[in-house]
Amino acid sequence: MIHRMCMGLLPPKPHTTLYENGKLLMEQMVTRQGFNGPYSILYYRVPPTDEFEVRSLELPGFCPVKLVEKQPLHRRHIRTQDFKPRGDYLTGRKTLFVNRDVQIGLCKATDAPGGFFSNGDGDELWFINEGSGVLESVYGVLRFKKHDYVLIPISTPYRIRFDDNRGTGLIFEGRPWLGVPPEYRNNWGQISDYAPFSHRDFRGPTELLTLDGETHKSFELAIKMGDELSVHKFKHHPLNVAGWDGTIYPVAFSIHDFQPKTGLVHLPPTIHTNFAGSGFVVCSFVPRKVDYHPQAIPCPYAHASVDMDEILYYVDGNFTSRRGIEAESISLHPKGITHGPHPGTYERSIGTSTTSELAVMCDTYEALRMTTIAAGIEDVDYHRTWVDREGESEWLLDREKGK
Numbered sequence: 001m002i003h004r005m006c007m008g009l010l011p012p013k014p015h016t017t018l019y020e021n022g023k024l025l026m027e028q029m030v031t032r033q034g035f036n037g038p039y040s041i042l043y044y045r046v047p048p049t050d051e052f053e054v055r056s057l058e059l060p061g062f063c064p065v066k067l068v069e070k071q072p073l074h075r076r077h078i079r080t081q082d083f084k085p086r087g088d089y090l091t092g093r094k095t096l097f098v099n100r101d102v103q104i105g106l107c108k109a110t111d112a113p114g115g116f117f118s119n120g121d122g123d124e125l126w127f128i129n130e131g132s133g134v135l136e137s138v139y140g141v142l143r144f145k146k147h148d149y150v151l152i153p154i155s156t157p158y159r160i161r162f163d164d165n166r167g168t169g170l171i172f173e174g175r176p177w178l179g180v181p182p183e184y185r186n187n188w189g190q191i192s193d194y195a196p197f198s199h200r201d202f203r204g205p206t207e208l209l210t211l212d213g214e215t216h217k218s219f220e221l222a223i224k225m226g227d228e229l230s231v232h233k234f235k236h237h238p239l240n241v242a243g244w245d246g247t248i249y250p251v252a253f254s255i256h257d258f259q260p261k262t263g264l265v266h267l268p269p270t271i272h273t274n275f276a277g278s279g280f281v282v283c284s285f286v287p288r289k290v291d292y293h294p295q296a297i298p299c300p301y302a303h304a305s306v307d308m309d310e311i312l313y314y315v316d317g318n319f320t321s322r323r324g325i326e327a328e329s330i331s332l333h334p335k336g337i338t339h340g341p342h343p344g345t346y347e348r349s350i351g352t353s354t355t356s357e358l359a360v361m362c363d364t365y366e367a368l369r370m371t372t373i374a375a376g377i378e379d380v381d382y383h384r385t386w387v388d389r390e391g392e393s394e395w396l397l398d399r400e401k402g403k
């Protein structure tokens with residue numbers, strides 16, 4: 001929920017008649033938390049309930065996922081540069097990390113989208129690392145571009161059409177929710193002026209879907225619920241909507257609209273929080289000025305985050321604290337062991353005034369389990385790259401040299 005939007009035909013009051021060309025439209029309420037949460041009301045030209053056939057579907061690597069049997073505790077580097085592009089926004093999608101609260105996946109699409117999909121397990125957040133295109137959903141057409149986040153509410157029928165059919169997205173599935181952190185709102189629901197973004201930074205759908213010639217075709221919708229996929233066949237196109245209003249609908253947000261904050265000395269990553277869910281946060285690290293105390297050390301300190309796993313997806317720029325990491329790399333620094341800057345990067349950051357890093361971080365309370373897809377593209381040497389020779393760090397070598 002960002003703010004209320006409306007589009008197309010609406011009656012003056014909910015739950016009253018609405019006609020289009022003399023034909024009564026069917027109202028649908030989409031509600032969160034029973035009737036206590038945000039809601040939207042949609043008006044359909046044909047009832048969205050006329051499904052008549054259901055069959056099971058499996059898309060291995062996404063649904064179901066296969067976890068590695070044993071995951072020893074160590075730092076990990078997943079090279080999504082080596083992830084094979086294939087399929088469309090749905091068939092090419094694979095899951096890399098899983099816990100009870102969030103599933104993190106990747107898609108490198110090469111094909112035009114097939115059918116529509118609805119995720120009943122949680123809100124989805126796509127970070128578009130490559131490509132641009134449109135999200136077509138029951139709420140209409142939402143255009144997105146490179147480095148946008150696209151937030152898709154739970155149980156929204158949608159498909160993603162990348163321009164030239166090619167695009168890369170990092171995908172978070174928040175169970176059951178993912179959205180603007182509650183602390184960024186005032187008591188009246190408005191995004192506070194001290195939040196790192198404003199209402200104006202979120203873009204909603206711009207027009208309703210046009211279903212030329214498709215309206216009366218039978219239609220299939222893939223639904224994910226309880227980590228199982230099923231395909232539902234409808235007698236009419238179930239996205240045939242004449243109007244809607246409410247606070248549930250997809251939005252796009254450019255990571256470049258995130259307003260970074262800098263302090264006298266290093267501010268914790270919490271300051272970069274962009275989205276939150278139950279048991280996890282998604283943070284945006286964007287180019288910014290760094291700490292301005294004359295003796296400040298801008299590079300992050302060694303960090304024992306004893307309650308949270310930390311995922312970083314490196315997008316662009318200079319990743320000041322890490323070596324051997326490239327754009328598209330994902331690092332996992334699990335709770336239980338200390339993580340920190342690579343040897344040399346801490347010292348070299350002293351006196352710097354800016355950073356060009358662009359990255360997406362996810363911190364989770366529950367430990368993340370790695371899938372076999374992630375294990376297949378893991379750089380297994382990453383854990384020991386904090387020492388250059390066995391047992392000797394640059395830090396120690398520098399001290400021996402009297403630096």
Ligand SMILES: [Fe+2]
Nearest residue numbers: 303305310339
């Ligand atoms: Fe950390």
